[in-house]
Amino acid sequence: MLLKVFSPTGVILEKEIEKLSFQAVDGGHTFLEHHADYISELTPDILTYFVKGKEKPLYIACNKGVLVKQNEVVFLSVRWALLGNDLKKLMNIMTETFQKEEQERREFNTVMARLEAGLTRGFISLKQKETLYGKE
Numbered sequence: 001m002l003l004k005v006f007s008p009t010g011v012i013l014e015k016e017i018e019k020l021s022f023q024a025v026d027g028g029h030t031f032l033e034h035h036a037d038y039i040s041e042l043t044p045d046i047l048t049y050f051v052k053g054k055e056k057p058l059y060i061a062c063n064k065g066v067l068v069k070q071n072e073v074v075f076l077s078v079r080w081a082l083l084g085n086d087l088k089k090l091m092n093i094m095t096e097t098f099q100k101e102e103q104e105r106r107e108f109n110t111v112m113a114r115l116e117a118g119l120t121r122g123f124i125s126l127k128q129k130e131t132l133y134g135k136e
Contacts, residue, residue, distance in 0.1 A: 025040060
């Protein structure tokens with residue numbers, strides 16, 4: 001089975017594998033060769049795969065993505081992915097990355113709330129001026 005991992009910057013991985021385990025929105029799955037075709041949205045997680053002829057698993061840490069299995073090819077499309085063989089290290093990196101993304105999301109939401117409040121105050125002020133002076 002061929003695993004192809006894509007990100008917006010290009011192909012991250014293209015490797016012959018024997019087995020792939022992952023977490024999707026509909027639960028955990030493991031693919032072996034000749035499994036049925038499949039498509040699903042992935043949850044942020046660490047995927048585990050085994051390269052043909054190797055006993056040790058390898059890992060792909062990724063955020064949300066889409067996984068498609070068609071015939072003997074598995075396509076994985078994600079915003080970012082990190083490959084490695086040290087599960088603990090990848091888990092730490094993912095935790096740090098998600099915390100950073102969460103902080104950025106909170107800061108963005110705060111800025112947007114301030115902008116919305118400013119616009120609302122501006123419209124209220126205009127409406128009050130219209131009421132006081134009439135429409136021009």
